[in-house]
Amino acid sequence: MHLLNADLHSHSSVSDGTLSPAAVAARAAANGVDLWALTDHDELGGQHAAREAALALGMGWLGGVEVSVSFADETVHVVGLGVDPDDDALRAGLAATRAGRRERARAMADGLAGAGIEGAFEGALSYAGNPELVSRTHFARFLVERGVCADTASVFRRFLTPGKPGYVAHRWARLGDAVRWITGAGGIAVIAHPGRYRRLSPSAEYALFGEFVAHGGRGVEVVTSAHGEAEQARYGDTALEFALHASRGSDFHSPTESRIDLGALPALRAGLSPVWQALAHRIAWPDAGAASAARERAAPAPTPSGSAQPAAQSAALA
Numbered sequence: 535m536h537l538l539n540a541d542l543h544s545h546s547s548v549s550d551g552t553l554s555p556a557a558v559a560a561r562a563a564a565n566g567v568d569l570w571a572l573t574d575h576d577e578l579g580g581q582h583a584a585r586e587a588a589l590a591l592g593m594g595w596l597g598g599v600e601v602s603v604s605f606a607d608e609t610v611h612v613v614g615l616g617v618d619p620d621d622d623a624l625r626a627g628l629a630a631t632r633a634g635r636r637e638r639a640r641a642m643a644d645g646l647a648g649a650g651i652e653g654a655f656e657g658a659l660s661y662a663g664n665p666e667l668v669s670r671t672h673f674a675r676f677l678v679e680r681g682v683c684a685d686t687a688s689v690f691r692r693f694l695t696p697g698k699p700g701y702v703a704h705r706w707a708r709l710g711d712a713v714r715w716i717t718g719a720g721g722i723a724v725i726a727h728p729g730r731y732r733r734l735s736p737s738a739e740y741a742l743f744g745e746f747v748a749h750g751g752r753g754v755e756v757v758t759s760a761h762g763e764a765e766q767a768r769y770g771d772t773a774l775e776f777a778l779h780a781s782r783g784s785d786f787h788s789p790t791e792s793r794i795d796l797g798a799l800p801a802l803r804a805g806l807s808p809v810w811q812a813l814a815h816r817i818a819w820p821d822a823g824a825a826s827a828a829r830e831r832a833a834p835a836p837t838p839s840g841s842a843q844p845a846a847q848s849a850a851l852a
């Protein structure tokens with residue numbers, strides 16, 4: 535039986551990834567992904583290229599986005615899956631969410647200048663493929679280039695997190711607005727990587743899921759690169775407690791910075807409801823001819839049965 539390898543969280547140079555949408559698609563396909571979503575931050579500009587590339591490579595495709603939300607002093611990310619990239623209300627909401635980024639970047643650069651690092655605004659901008667989407671990641675890459683830190687993770691620790699010189703508090707979208715933009719565009723809203731919200735107390739996290747569901751949110755990421763086994767177990771339980779669909783996505787940003795490659799994730803555990811089954815009507819599949827031609831081009835010899843398929847997901851195709 536062919537098992538579905540779904541990777542429903544990834545970034546391109548349209549936000550803070552380093553590869554073009556087509557190059558992310560090619561890497562996903564080479565890694566055996568069957569169903570893929572590009573989920574750039576607050577931006578749909580890569581979606582048409584992503585769809586075209588996915589179908590040409592024999593992968594299924596879902597429209598995707600990752601919306602920045604402010605909730606109780608924390609930045610929470612809400613992934614929208616199955617969204618129509620041409621939906622006007624979603625596009626307008628994302629444009630409003632992006633609007634403050636440049637000013638924020640100026641303020642971040644001022645903070646870094648105070649710590650003796652000059653030219654960070656221009657430096658970060660030079661790394662941003664999309665000038666409307668200057669992010670902390672672009673600052674981190676610039677500070678690594680400058681030799682201030684050895685890697686981007688250390689830049690975040692030393693400069694870009696609350697209390698550090700390059701951190702600027704920012705007001706992102708409201709939770710309810712993000713959920714409504716996504717559902718209005720035909721998609722399902724999914725709480726991204728809940729294990730990362732260190733600033734949320736257990737009761738605030740419980741409130742987050744309660745409010746999310748009340749607004750119409752229907753999914754949670756259970757398997758993602760920020761989650762170890764403990765978080766996969768914990769948020770699998772959250773999915774059951776709040777009757778949410780479960781999602782799986784690498785959050786791939788770059789071949790050198792990402793901990794887990796596209797498609798190289800553990801399977802969702804049995805008993806969870808995979809979000810892609812609830813989105814079956816929103817998936818664009820390649821026609822049968824394109825799919826088998828792409829597989830023949832891409833696949834070397836067929837793997838012997840029983841060979842390692844760590845990324846396989848226990849849900850049958852079709």
Ligand code: AMP
Binds near residue numbers: 686687690
């Ligand atoms: P921004 O939307 O500008 O606040 O940037 C957020 C992005 O920074 C996230 O989407 C991640 O790609 C990246 N990021 C956040 N925290 C870290 C961290 N501790 N280490 C590396 N990258 C991080």
Ligand code: MN
Binds near residue numbers: 545550575671787
């Ligand atoms: Mn990112």
Ligand code: MN
Binds near residue numbers: 600727
């Ligand atoms: Mn995120």
Ligand code: MN
Binds near residue numbers: 543544545600785
């Ligand atoms: Mn992400």
